[in-house]
Every structure is written in C-alpha cells, then in structure tokens.
Amino acid sequence: MNKLFVWLVGLANPLWSRLGADPKAISLILSAKLKMDDRGGFAMGRQQSKKSGMQAFVYLFIAMFGVFLVMIFNLVNDVPTALGFVFSFWMIYIGLMLITEMSENLFDQRDLYVLLSRPINDLTLSLSRILHIGVFASKFGLCLGVPTGIYFLGWVGVWPFFVYLLLSVFTLLITMTGTLVFYLILLRRVAPERVKKIVGYFQIVATFIFFIAYQLPSLVGDISQFKELVLVGEPLGFAFPGLWLGGLYKAMTQLGGGWMTFAQAGIAVVAAVGGLWFYVRQSRGYADRLLALREVGSVTVDDLPASGKKIKGSPIRDRLASWLTAPNLERVSFNFHWNVMLRDLTFKQRTYPAMVYMPVVLVITVFRDAFTGEEAFSVGEGTMLMLLYFVIWIIVIPLGQTKVSDQYRAAWIFEATANPYPHRIKYGQLMAVLGMFFLPTAILVYSVVLAYWGPSYWLDVVLGCGNAILFAMIYNVVDSGHPFSRAKDDSKFSNFGPLLIVSLLAPLFGFGHYYLREIPYALPVSAVIVWGMVIGWMYWMRNAKGAAAGAMEVEGAGW
Amino acid sequence: MSVIRIRNLRKAYFQKKVLHGIDLEVEAGQIVGYIGGNGAGKSTTIRILAGLDSRFDGEVEVMGFDVQKNPIEVKRRIGYIPEAADIYEMLSPREFYELVGGLQDLPWEITLKRSQRLEEYLQLSYGEDQRIDSFSKGMKQKVLLISGLLHDPDLIFLDEPLAGLDANSVIRVKELLQNLTERGKTIFYSSHIMEVVEKISDRIILLDKGKIVANGTFAEINAQVRSGSLENLFSELTGAGNESISDFDFTADE
Numbered sequence: 001m002n003k004l005f006v007w008l009v010g011l012a013n014p015l016w017s018r019l020g021a022d023p024k025a026i027s028l029i030l031s032a033k034l035k036m037d038d039r040g041g042f043a044m045g046r047q048q049s050k051k052s053g054m055q056a057f058v059y060l061f062i063a064m065f066g067v068f069l070v071m072i073f074n075l076v077n078d079v080p081t082a083l084g085f086v087f088s089f090w091m092i093y094i095g096l097m098l099i100t101e102m103s104e105n106l107f108d109q110r111d112l113y114v115l116l117s118r119p120i121n122d123l124t125l126s127l128s129r130i131l132h133i134g135v136f137a138s139k140f141g142l143c144l145g146v147p148t149g150i151y152f153l154g155w156v157g158v159w160p161f162f163v164y165l166l167l168s169v170f171t172l173l174i175t176m177t178g179t180l181v182f183y184l185i186l187l188r189r190v191a192p193e194r195v196k197k198i199v200g201y202f203q204i205v206a207t208f209i210f211f212i213a214y215q216l217p218s219l220v221g222d223i224s225q226f227k228e229l230v231l232v233g234e235p236l237g238f239a240f241p242g243l244w245l246g247g248l249y250k251a252m253t254q255l256g257g258g259w260m261t262f263a264q265a266g267i268a269v270v271a272a273v274g275g276l277w278f279y280v281r282q283s284r285g286y287a288d289r290l291l292a293l294r295e296v297g298s299v300t301v302d303d304l305p306a307s308g309k310k311i312k313g314s315p316i317r318d319r320l321a322s323w324l325t326a327p328n329l330e331r332v333s334f335n336f337h338w339n340v341m342l343r344d345l346t347f348k349q350r351t352y353p354a355m356v357y358m359p360v361v362l363v364i365t366v367f368r369d370a371f372t373g374e375e376a377f378s379v380g381e382g383t384m385l386m387l388l389y390f391v392i393w394i395i396v397i398p399l400g401q402t403k404v405s406d407q408y409r410a411a412w413i414f415e416a417t418a419n420p421y422p423h424r425i426k427y428g429q430l431m432a433v434l435g436m437f438f439l440p441t442a443i444l445v446y447s448v449v450l451a452y453w454g455p456s457y458w459l460d461v462v463l464g465c466g467n468a469i470l471f472a473m474i475y476n477v478v479d480s481g482h483p484f485s486r487a488k489d490d491s492k493f494s495n496f497g498p499l500l501i502v503s504l505l506a507p508l509f510g511f512g513h514y515y516l517r518e519i520p521y522a523l524p525v526s527a528v529i530v531w532g533m534v535i536g537w538m539y540w541m542r543n544a545k546g547a548a549a550g551a552m553e554v555e556g557a558g559w
Numbered sequence: 560m561s562v563i564r565i566r567n568l569r570k571a572y573f574q575k576k577v578l579h580g581i582d583l584e585v586e587a588g589q590i591v592g593y594i595g596g597n598g599a600g601k602s603t604t605i606r607i608l609a610g611l612d613s614r615f616d617g618e619v620e621v622m623g624f625d626v627q628k629n630p631i632e633v634k635r636r637i638g639y640i641p642e643a644a645d646i647y648e649m650l651s652p653r654e655f656y657e658l659v660g661g662l663q664d665l666p667w668e669i670t671l672k673r674s675q676r677l678e679e680y681l682q683l684s685y686g687e688d689q690r691i692d693s694f695s696k697g698m699k700q701k702v703l704l705i706s707g708l709l710h711d712p713d714l715i716f717l718d719e720p721l722a723g724l725d726a727n728s729v730i731r732v733k734e735l736l737q738n739l740t741e742r743g744k745t746i747f748y749s750s751h752i753m754e755v756v757e758k759i760s761d762r763i764i765l766l767d768k769g770k771i772v773a774n775g776t777f778a779e780i781n782a783q784v785r786s787g788s789l790e791n792l793f794s795e796l797t798g799a800g801n802e803s804i805s806d807f808d809f810t811a812d813e
Contacts, residue, residue: 332661335654336647343649343690409645413706415611417662418635484647 002034005135019280021124029128034135062143065093069144070151075223079156080232080254080261083164084246087171090144091242094137094172096210098179099203123280130180130279137172163252167245170272174241177275184282200345207353212360233261244268314338320435325428329421330542333428333483334435337402340484341436344405350488351401355437358393362386382514384453387445388464389510394441395472396506399433405484414482420545427541429483430476434469442468459523460513466530467509473537561620562587562714562745563608568617570603570769577603579769580617585762587713590736590746592760594753594789596797599766601749602642605716608747609639622714635663638712640703642719642749648692652678652702655691656709663710670709677705681731696723704732714745721752733759757789767797 006027013023069086076082145168152161182202186195231237232246237260247264250257317338325331341347366383405411419425446461516522563585570578577600585591595601606612608621610630619625624632647655653674660670678684683701685694691702700723707715717736721729736746736759750756756763757777765773765780773780773796780792 327667329661329664332658336650336658339650339654340647407645407647407649410647412611412641412644413646413659414662416609416634416639416641417659418631418633418664419662420631420635420664 001139002031002038002135005034005138006031009131009135016127019123019127020121021127022120025120025124026128026131029125030131030135033128033132037136059139059143062093062140063146066144066147070147073151075226076229077227078230078232079160080246080250080257081230081237081243082246083167083249084232084237084240084243086148086242087167087245088240088242090141090168090171091175091178091240092210092213093144094140094175095179096206097140098133098137098176099206126280130176133176133180134172137176141168141172157253160249160253163249167249167268170248170268171242171245173272174245174268174275177272177279178241181275181279181282184279188282197345200349203349204352207349208356211353211357232264233257235260237261237264238267241268241271244271314342317342317435320431320439324431324435326542329419329424330428330431333425334432335428337429337432337483338436340405341398341402341432344407346406346488347401350404351398354397355394358390358397362390381453381517384449384457384460385464385510385514387449388460389468389506389513391438391441391445391464392468392471392506392509395433395438395468396475398437399430399472399476400479402429402433402483403479403481404486404488406488408485408487411482411485414485421543422546423541423544425483426476427538430472430541434472438468438472459527460517463513463516463523463527463530466527466534467513469534470530470537471506471509473534560587561585562622563747564618564620565608566618568604568607568615568619570600570607570612570615577769578615581766581769581771583764583771583774585745585747587745588740588743589761590740590748590759592756592763593747593749593766594751594756594763594793595766599797600769601766602718604766605639605641605718605747605749609637609716610634611639635710636713638707638710638715640707640715640717640720643722644703646691646699646703646706648694648699649690651688651690652683652685652705653688655702656706659706660709665710673709673711674705677708680735681705681728697725697728700724701728708739712744714747715739716747716749718749719751720748721750721755729755753789753793763789765793765796772796 009030010023010027013027016023016026069089072085073079073082076085149161149164149168152164183199186198190198231239231243232250237243237247244264244267247257247261248268250261251265317335321331321334321338325334341351365386414425442465446465449457449461513526516526561584563583565581565583568578568581568583569576581604593601593604603612607615607619607626610621610626610633613627613630615627619627621633622636624636626633647658650658653671656670656674657667660667660674678701681701681704683698683705685698691699694702700720704720707717721732724732733755736748740746740761748756748760760777762775763773763777763780764771773783773792777789777792
C-alpha cells in the first residue's frame, strides 16, 4: 500500500516543483519514513520487527467503526446533516490518532542529521512531513470511508458518491492542517525548552476530551428524536467543521439551501485550502526551530537556563517513602519509580488519560439513567461496591505502565547489578504506585462511601481496600519484568495480556464481595483472610532472597 | 590468581556462530586490552563474563564463580560499563547513583561519598539537581563510568569507555584505570582506539571472527609480527592489511 501512496504523491510532482520543493527528495523521504512506520513507529530505529499483523487488526477495527458510521444515515433523514456527523467522527478519530501517534514525527530530530545534512530546503522537509502524516491519516480515512462510500454508490447516487470522495479529501486536509498548524505555531512562538512539554500535556488533554466525546452518545436516550434533525444550513451548522462539509455537500448536490448552506460550504473550502496554505507559510524556518529544540537536550551547567530541567525536592515522596519502605533497596525502588512517574512525560501520556477515563465511565454508568430520564436517580449498595472496586484500575493502570518506557534500554542496569533482594524492587514499585495514585483516590472514595452510605459499611471498605491491594499484587506478579523495561509499541502478549486478565478477573472480586454480604460473618472473616494474605505477601517481598525477577526484553546489541 | 577463566567458550546467535571455542585466563591486577574488528565477538564475550548472557557452551569462571550458576556473585564483584548504554536521563546523577548503589546493596552514605570523589576526579560538574537529559554526551559517559565503579569492584569490564570524552577527560580516565590496577583491580578493556589500548594495556588479546588470534604483551605479539604499532599489528592479524587499498578509487568505473 505504501508504494501506491508514494505513486499518488508522485502524481503531484509538478506542483511540488512549482512550490519550490524537490519532488525526488520528497519521494525518497516519504518511502523511507513509511518503511520505518511499518517496522515500529515511536522510537524509530530502535524496534525493527514488522508489526503488520497488529496493524491489520487495527485497520479491521477501524473499518468496523466505519460500518457503524453508516448507521447514522439510518438515524438522521437529512443526508447533509448525517454526512456532517460522519465527517465530525472522522475528524475526532483521525485528529486523535495524529495527536497521539504522529506528534513525535513532527519533532523527529534525527532528521537533523539524516535529512538536513543533505542538500534539501525547508519546504521539501516540511512537505515530506505533511505528506507522511497525510498518508498516515489517509490509511485511517480509507478504512473509515469505504463503508460510507459503498452506501453512497449503492443507495444515494453516483454524483453524490464523487462529491463524497472529494469531501473525504477535504476532511483529511482540515484535520491534518488543523492539528499540524497548531504544532507549527507552537514551534515558532514558544521557547524550545517548553514546546515538548506543552505538546505532551496537549496530548493528555486531547485524549481525555476524546474519551469523553466517545462516551457522550451513550447518554442519548431516545434516538428516534434525531430522525428529523437538520443542522446543515442552520445556525448550529457553523458549530463544527464536520458540518461545514455537510454544507458543501448540500451545495454541490442540491445546488441550493439558502445562504447559510453556502456560507458553511465556503468556510469548508477556505478551511481546507487556507489551512494548507497556512501550513506551507508557517513551515518556513522549520529546520532552525528543530535545531533549537535539539539543543535543549545538550546544555552544560554554564548555559543551563534558570527555567531548565531542575529537580525540586519532594517532601510528600520522602514522607511516604519513610512510612511505606525500609531504608534499603525498597526505598531506592520507591524513589526511583516515584521520580520517573512524576517526570517522564510519556508515562503521563500513557497513564493519565486512561485513568481519567475510568471515573468518566463510572459517572456515566451511575448517572446514565438519570440523564436519559428513563429512571429516577438512585444509588444502592451495588453502586457502592462498584466504587470500591473501580479503584483497582487506579492501581493497575499506572502499575502496568511502570513496566513500559521509551527508554526501555536503560533497564540494562537491573540486569547488570548484583541484587540479592529482587522482590524489594517490586515492593518499592508497588508502594510508589499505591502512594502516588491509590492513596489519594482511596481517601476520596472511602470518605464518600462512609459519608454517603454510613459508617456501618466500614467492613466493606476494609475488605474492598484489601482486595484492591491484593489484586494489584497478583497483577504485579503476572506482569513480570524489570521496571520500565518494555518498549511501548511492543505488540507481544506481555504488553496487554496481564491487563486483559485483570479486566476479566477484577469483576469477580466485586461479585464475590457482593455475595459474601449475604452470608453472616463472611465479611469480617474474608477481610481478615485478605489482609492476612496482603501482609504475608508483603513480608515475603521484603525479605525473600532470589534470582532477579523477569527477563530483559531488550532487543539489539547496543548495550 | 586467575580472575577470569574461560574454557572452550562457544556462542551462536541463531545459526550464526559468534565465538568459536575461546580459551583464556586473566590474572588479577592487570589491564587487559580486548580488541577486534566489528562483529568479532568482543561485546558478546563481555556480556557473558558479566553474567548477562547465560546461553553459551563452555566453562566460564569469573572471580572464582561459574557465571551460569552464580551470576549474582559475579555481578557483586564486577563493574560493567557497556558501550553507549542508555541511562535514565530524567533522573539527576545523584538519583541514578542512588539506584545503582541500591541495586548493589551499598549504603547511601557510601554511594554519595564515592560518587562525589569520582565526580571531582573526573571533573564532572553540574547544577544542583540538574537532570541527566540536559547533559552532553561526555557528561553522560562520565555518569555511566562512575555508576560502574561505585561498589569498588575487583574486576571492571569497560566497553569503549572513552566514547564521547574530551582529551582532558581521556587523560583522567586513563590515570584512573592505572590507579585502579595499582590497588589490585583488574581491568578488561575493549576498544577500537588502538593507540590507547597499546599505551595502557599490560596485556592485549586480539579477537578475530570469534577466535583469539593473539594474546600477550604488546612486545610479545609485536615480536611475532613486527608491525611497529598495534594498529598495524591489528591490520596484519585480522587480514585487513592483505588487500591493496592504496589505489582504491570508488569512482573508477564511471
């Protein structure tokens, strides 16, 4: 498929030349980058194994989502409005993929050595980048768009089908330029040492928004009310770019619809063409900014700016460390994990959105009936148990991420050193996660439970808390391996298997607790047993000698 | 006393044989230069000796311990500084030393004291609590060197330890290595920089395609080949000098 895209890009060679870029260089760069994508995306050059199987699965999943989008035409009678919704989904989905997967590509500083040391200009470099990102987005667009395309060709008409094809390209253009222009402006306007940080936090926020947007349709109660909905050609049609494209569709297929339709159509054209023009304009001086970004990582003490990467003291960490760990390898491991979790932006990017997602799902689950008006709002003991057991995710998500890192090769240090108490590393790891994530959540959740349902439920809290910690310990054993020793895009079972097991087993703990409530004295007995297991296990982790846990999954011979 | 004893060491990656039956003994208190071309098997040997790779055939003892049976005891007594290794750059050097010292079961006070002395000796200066990701390549290499020496190992494996260091730092590291051998430590030193290997090594081992082709002092080896310098000797023994390169013109057929 890569060759097809490179060929398609080559069709526009006269245009690239006219713009002042080198078409041959664009083609070479694009081919090389697409090849690298197939061999491992994020930490390019580090992981060389093919990931085509996993990719095919992802594309299949996206195509299924595309089939789901066709159903919108069944829900909404007005085709331009329905198409506006479809393109809106495209924009959210592809935009998110660009934000999470391709931002690094935009700041790939290896280009400085490999590409900028060759005789190519700024425009060639930035065009090759947007085309690379364009191909990435087009693959998703293709998977999403084929089902709708078939629907248009079979049930709407030939001309609307061609209009749909054109608008698909417009959608990709608006999404890409909208995302990339934001980054380019950032690169031009913000101090280099802050760019990566801002991008990182932007990714976290954007992912979070996407998760929420994804859940919103589940709040819709009676979907039949959408049947007569018309947004295109109405004031609300200006609200989202997807609906502008609906306006353009209406203008091109129905040749009418009032001034608001034409205005929305005009905005869509301006957004696509203007976005592209603005990107090309903003990309001037791109290489210089990239160079500045690289230099941030090579300063010495003399030229370190006052706002440079300094480490502040952490009294909370020190206090918790003294409470939870002994002053030996446990504390070393605790401090190490705490520091990395607090400072590694990629850890935050992987962890925070997923952690926020769970409370969102919980709130929606609890309040959905009240939102949709199907039932009056009520919370019973089932909800309480759900609250008590959802905290398992608050431990398991970050705990799982303490095995993964972009700097996974640095984990050689755990192999190369003589560590007589390997389980103390795991103990410190668990305590750091409990201290940073579980403790604040637990205080909040348990306070809410005791305040709302009453102090008589203290035994449920004790059992729930013990179960959550026990579960985290089981997970930590199942998901073995040194801290931060696996590559992010490692598609082996070890990267997602344990989480899958947790997903299946965690509800069992909750249901078990629910049924224990029916048996006299079962709660206190269970609580004693569970806490006995937790304390015994912890004692073993802190004192057992043994061989180093887990095996390095570091590939290559660079260490 | 032999600190390294290797008998018929063989190692293969899948079908490709990397080490073809190496026999070697190294006495304590020496600097051993371990040299060879790219892919000769130097790093593989060092990884095996450091107890990091147990998938090999043959017998390997380090500091009297079988590396396959007692890798922990081996690691307790050796220092390993790999070539161009990644380190946790979001940590400060002090935090990194705390981690490495802790893994070696070293009290923090000792770790701190030793790291400060080594930093001073290697002229590594940085802002208080400055993170490693803001360091230059040479500064990172110094952090790596220090972290490998913290537990005062008796045997130190160095794989290209001078990579990225400036001229002054190279002198310091060379002095440090001499100093360590005077204290009875053994240095197993792998490098491509022949000039340095020739100057600092008490003994040179030359590996070619997984076999030891020369083993002795520079004078002993040179007496056999009469090359004048280690660079020439290397070229002679690895066969690189047999081909004529003086009239090479890569544009000849154009």
